[in-house]
Amino acid sequence: MPHDKIKYEVSFNCTHQVTRGIHMAIHFKLPKKNISAPANYEDFLIENRIKINQYLNRTLLFCVLTGPSLALGVAIGIFKNVSYLACLFISIFVLILALSHILITKHFPESEYTSIYALFILDVLLLYMAYSHVYLRITWFLVPMLSLLFCSFKIYYFSLFITYFMMLLTTWITAPFFADQRSDYVSSVQFFANVVGGNTIEIIIMAIVGFGLLKTSHRYIREFYEMYKTISDNEQQVTESIDTLSSMAGIYDRVNLLNFRTMTEKSLTDTNTTKSFLHFDGCDHTSMVTGMKNHIAPEQMDSFWEFTNLTTLRERLLDKKSISAEFINITTGWFRAQYITVDKNEDGIPITIIFTVQNIENDKKKEERLIRIAMTDELTHLYNRRSYDDDIAIYRKNGLDDDFTLLSADVNGLKITNDTKGHAAGDELIRGAADCLHVCIGQTGKVYRTGGDEFIAILHTDNYSDLISEIAAMARSWSGQYTDSISISIGCASHKEFPDATVDELERISDRRMYENKEQYYRQTGHDRRKKQDN
Incomplete structure (x- = not known):
């Protein structure tokens, strides 16, 4: 038989399935979403090995069709030296080996020897086919090529050794047959030596090239895995952050997710979760903010519009976890608007931001009540010393108005009343004096109780003399449960009188x-306020 007829350049089903196995195996997949990723690169390689072993299972089962494919070739005259019985034996032999590999894979899916066994089966199949006079030389080298998919030097070099040994054995067994077909070989030993020499050179080249391929593959796959792991971890962090914020959505009246990577805005509280796009061209505010615009108190509109400006938002959030501001809704009262950074890019610029709106009207009322309590005298309900100190500090800082006046007042005879009629009567006098001062001063200024029977008022008036007369007149007409009259000593000092005096100097003058x-x-009256009076 001519030499070109000995090497059957025929694509039969087994070769197709091995190639298909390579194609399937090379597309090993990283874990899908919601499936935990491998903890490290070594675990990743183990999962890859398990996956490829599964693909090899399928490849070996498809190789069972090698027998029928060869039988078809025999029928049409391609394989003239192959018998139908050999085709049957090949299919049975492959089926037994494939089933044994499935059994081993089931019990030892992670083992490297399971993978080596699969490659060994392919080599045995090639040996048996060659023995049956079906010889495809290139197929021998597909086995070590296939082993590269395991990304394991151990499996690769085992595969090379087994393949080389099987090639030697096959060549030795088939040498007499092929030597008889050739006129240029004196003996089968000469044919064997010639073929083995060429195969040895090829296997050495393949060992060197395979080493380089494996080393390069390891580097790139490791980099790819680390990149995937980083992306996966970042995605997990973002998902957890969003889930946490979503679970907190009940705390807020509205929660919107701003994604500057996709330039979208999405509500996390509304049933309508349709995304809207963020456009900086002609629109520097989100749709949610634009919808709130008509409900903001007019005097706060400028500050609200500045706070919610998207073009400056990310710059304002640099090196900050969140920013917030409080505004007044003309319908529902006070609310707090807050931007919270969820994720940043590699340059530290926020790319995922949560915008929340929370009604704080009740909190504001509680806060105002606490402030009022802290700044109010409990007995008289006038402002207290702390409130006076805060207010007068403003005048020290900003200067005095032309009509600025300080009024100092003190209840006369309080000690006598306390000593003779008790502290209830004394408290009544203090409340009476407070009422007189508060009613008469009214919108002219603020009255403070700064001590036991001491009061100060900050006034804005050009004529405090009439005010003093009004207070004295009301005091004369006052009567209480324990005492029939009240007397208040008053002193005033105005900025108009003493234009060069400071606040503290005016206070000393009025005192x-x-x-x-x-x-x-x-x-x-002839009373000595330092002595206790006899009843």
Whole structure:
């Protein structure tokens, strides 16, 4: 038989299935979403080995069709030296080996020896086919090529050794047959030596090339895995953050997710979860913010519009976890708007941001009540010393108005009343004095109780003399449960009178005038306020 007829250049089903197996195996997949990724690169290689072993199972089962494919070739005259019985034996032999590999894979799916066994089966199949006078030389080298998919030096070199050994054995067994077909060989030993020499050179080249391929593959696959792991971890962090914020959505009235990577806005609280796009061209606010615009108190509109400006938002969030501001909704009252950074890019610029809106009207009322309590005298419900210190500090800082006036007041005879009629009567006098001052001063200023029987008022008036007369008149008409009358000593000092005086100097002047008025009262009444009076 001619030499070109000995090497059957025929594509039969087994070769097709081995090639298909390579194609299937090379597309090993990383874990799908919601399936935990391998903890490390070594675990990734183990999962890859399991997957390829499964593909080899299918490949070996498809190789059972090798027998029928060869029988078809025999029928049409392609394989003239192959018998139908050999075709049957090949299919039975492959089926037994394939089933044994399935059994081993089931019990030892991660083992490297399971993979080596699959490659060994392919080599045995090639040996038996060659023995049956079906010889495809290139198929021998597909076995070590297939082993590269395991990304294992151990499996690869085992495959090379087994393949080389099987090639030697096959060549030795088939040498007499092929030597008889050739006129250029004196003996089968000469044919064997010639073929083995060429195969040895090819296997050495393949060992060197395979080593380089494996080393390069390991580097790139490891980099790919690390990249995937980083992306997966980042995605998991974002998912967890979004899930956490979604679970917290009940705390807020509205929660929107702003994604600057996809330039979209999505509500996490509304039933309508349709995404809207963020456009900076002619629109620098989200649709949610635009919808809120008509409900913002007019005096806060500029600050609200500035706070919610998308073009400056990410810059304002740099190096910050969140920013917030409080505004007034003309319908529902106070609310807090807040931007929270969820994820940043490699440059530290926020790319995923949560925008929340929370009604804080009740909190504001509680806060105002607490402030009022902290700044209010419990007995008289006037402002207290702390409130006065805060207010007067503003005047120290900003200066005085032309009509600025300080009024100092003190209840006359309080000690006598406490000593003779008890503290209930004394408290009544203090409340009475507070009422007189509060009613008469009204919108003219603010009244503070700064001590036991001491009061200060910050006034804005050009004529405090009439106010003093009004207070004195109301005090004369006052009567209580324990006492029938009340007397209040008053002293005033205005910025108009003393334009060069500071706030503290005006306070001292008004105090001095008040004490002068008090001394005059005690001289006129003949009372000594330092001594206890007899009943």
